[in-house]
Amino acid sequence: MRHVCKIYPPRSRRGQPVLAIADITFDVIQGEFVSIVGPSGCGKSTLLRMLAGLLPISGGEICVNGYPVRGPHSDIGIVFQSPTLLKWRSVLDNVLLPIDILRRSRSEFKERAEELLRLVGLWDFRDDYPNVLSGGMQQRVALCRALIHDPSLLVMDEPFGALDAFTREEMNLELLKLWAQRRKTVLFITHSIAEAVLLSDRVIVLSPRPSVVDSIFVIQLPRPRTAHMQYSDAFQEYAQRIRERIGIARVVVEPVDDASS
Ligand SMILES: Nc1ncnc2c1ncn2[C@@H]1O[C@H](COP(=O)(O)OP(=O)(O)OP(=O)(O)O)[C@@H](O)[C@H]1O
Ligand SMILES: [Mg+2]
Structure with missing residues (x-):
């Protein structure tokens, strides 16, 4: 992706255009597992639809296997x-x-x-x-x-979001097994930071809308990954650092004051 930008046209005659994605540049290497995380509404699904050629881009360029995306193509599985x-x-x-x-x-x-x-x-x-x-x-x-x-590229938009935590963990490990066997390039969108860390070689954090790439984390946990790794210090530290970038760590939950209730 090179300086990708997306402006949605106004929905009504008096409406304003929506600048969803300001300027996104990153590469995904063949065989890599990359996750994208970011606040709700920052343009993750938009990015995926443009990558699949289901939605036109407003600026910049997206290439898959060296060819610019001009419309729906069969190099991708969604x-x-x-x-x-x-x-x-x-x-x-x-x-x-x-x-x-x-x-x-x-x-x-x-x-x-x-x-x-x-x-x-x-x-x-x-x-x-x-x-x-x-x-x-x-x-x-x-x-x-x-x-x-x-397809050489598998893209997934919060594929396990609707599943219970138990099934979700199982699906994650199954996905890793499949990825290890087939060596697909995977671009994975998730709201779960733990899921992103567990699965990925790199985690790309997007800023709030209009989005730019905020930061990229290289996850150097050994492979094959196991569910147990989530309890390691290294894992927790990655998760914490990513959380801080998204801004979740800045939200302070005040303790309930027993005396006043
Ligand atoms: N068809 C559309 N017309 C106008 N604006 C749109 C359209 N689709 C999405 N948007 C806007 O573009 C922005 C990005 O939407 P998108 O669905 O890509 O976000 P997202 O990061 O996938 O959010 P979530 O994490 O909640 O799934 C949002 O502000 C949304 O309101
Ligand atoms: Mg979405």
Whole structure:
């Protein structure tokens, strides 16, 4: 991303344009796992949609694999916050949806779909419809769908935000396993600082809107990462430093004064 800027046009005739992203520049290296954190409304989802070519940029340049993004492209797999599965398609058919859209031959990708579904423990559910799956299972199907066409870049917008803490941790570790096996480049948007530290090689902190890159943290925790690492001093220190950049650490919670109640 080079000096990327986004101005949303006014929504009504008397409305004002919204400067969502002021100036964002960063690189993601092939095979790297990078997280983006920042205050709500700073433009993270906007950035992701522009990267996927789903939304035009207002200035600057975004390149994927050396080519400028000019519209939707198949170099990318996307996982949104909600699974967005088609309820009238079986699990297997949902995973194969991008293949149908790209007009590729299904038989060529059947094996890959099977492999992905096995990897996330959902092969037994291949003929079921999304409504019989839990939220975590649906999100795993969405992950397989994002990977079916073997994109070099996987981008995820708070993919586990709606899941309970337990399932979320499980999904994080599963994602790391998958990433280690496939060596995809991953750009991961999250509200959870702990999640960002646990998963990433680098964490990019965005400023409040209109956003710029506030800081970039290189996370030098050993791999493979384990859930247990969250209790280490090094982990806590990264989390604290990132928290300070986002400004959360500056909020002081006053102790309740018993005498006055
Ligand atoms: N279609 C739109 N038209 C006008 N303004 C928009 C539009 N979509 C988003 N915005 C504004 O752009 C800014 C960035 O929005 P965006 O959804 O990218 O933020 P975000 O960082 O993903 O927030 P969150 O963390 O809450 O998901 C916000 O101020 C939002 O109000
Ligand atoms: Mg968002």
